[in-house]
Amino acid sequence: MTDLCTTILLTLALLHVSVAQEPSLELLPSNILKPLGDGVYISCTANVDDPGLVTEMTWTGPNGERIPNADGTINTLEGIGGPGKLDLMIQNLREQDTGIYNCTATYAGNQKLSAGLAVEAYMDIHFGDTPVHQTPFINTEYKIRCTPVAKPAPQVDWLKDLVPLKNNENYIIQQDGVLIKRVTEADEGIYRCRARVPELGSIEYRDIQVEVFIPPRIENPPKDTKGVEKDSVTFHCGAIGKPAPSYSWVNKDNEPLKEKEDYFIDSDKGILTIMALRPEHSGVYRCTAKNPAGEDHASAQLQVLTKPKVEQYLNITNAVDDEAEMRCIATGDPLP
Structure with a gap:
């Protein structure tokens, strides 16, 4: 009975030694799911009797890319925790950084060790x-x-x-x-x-x-108007649209009137006022109602009336009982 117990104990001891001495690489964590933009840290540790015999310890990334990578965003951390250990760090996880990562090493000169894990990423809704x-x-x-x-x-x-x-x-x-x-x-x-x-x-x-948005439509177009020289006249132009249109005016020569002397424009209400009328103000004026959806146009005629002015009146001398003609020449619009 004693011999049987001794045999069992020796067998268990040998089995324990066999299991303990089987070299392997351990990765922590065993899998990774992180948000894009986060940092990633993975440790690779050799489970061996003598870590000093571990050589050629390396990391490779997706598509077999050697770590550190070309742009320096994925690196290895050596010397942390002593021999037989090589950690990996991804500074800022990108879509192209996801995939399978493998840690490899050689133990005792001839035994190849390898372990891998998947790095996966997610991105919150935006x-x-x-x-x-x-x-x-x-x-x-x-x-x-x-x-x-x-x-x-x-x-x-x-x-x-x-x-x-x-x-x-x-x-x-x-x-x-x-x-x-x-x-x-x-x-x-x-x-x-x-x-x-x-x-x-x-x-x-x-x-x-x-x-x-609805393009403008002019419902109240300006009306033909007559004005007296040196007085002022006002044109009204009204349109509907969404958003509410703004208004601009041009004269018969298609010149914008916003900054011109003698003209006042209310761009929000579509009003044009011409002050100190002169004959050269006569002509066609065009209103444009505009918003982001489009524009509409309407025109009206202005006639400037000039007051009568005597241009020539001559005194004459004539004999008694003779016929005499006295002429008075005047101008104006319309003619007096």
Whole structure:
């Protein structure tokens, strides 16, 4: 009985020695899932009887790239924890840094050791340059843009004024937005672009205010006007549109009047006032109503009336009982 116990104990001891002496490399952690932009640290430790016999310890990255890499963003950390240990550090995890990393070494001159792990990355949902205020023009085709980005790729759905939006004859939901085939005023509202990543348990949304722009239409055009020399006259030009249009005026020579002497323009109300009228002010004046969706034009004629002016009146001398003609020459518009 004693011999049997001794044999069992010796067998267990030999088995323990055999297991303990089997060289290997241990990686910590065993797998990595980190957000893009984070730093990554992996330790590679040789589990051997004599760490001093470990040589040629190296790291390789995805596609067999040797570490440190060419641009210096992935490096090894030597001398931390003594021989038989080589750690890896990724300073700023990028998409191209993901993949399989392998730690390799040689033990006792001839025994090759290797261990690998996958470095995976995720990116929280963000909406990039998605505009929160979008302005389609009426009666045009327009895409409400929304470009959520995440890793893994997000699933996207849409709501309009909190009501789920579905494909129909006027709305087509696409990868990067909602296409409106023909914009009407009824398409105004708050559109919610909602992104989900089930693998991360993430959901985010971006509300987009859609305001339909309508080009101006002049409903109250300026009227032909007569004015007296040295007096002033006013033209009125009124248009509807969305947003409210601004107004500009030009004269018969197509010259802008905003900065010209004798002219005053109210760009918000469409009013043109011409002061100290002179004959050369006569002619056609054109109003332009403009907003981001378009513009409209209307014209009116100005006639400057000049007061009568006696240009020539001559005194004459004549005999009694003779006929005499006295002439008075005057100018004016209209002729006096």
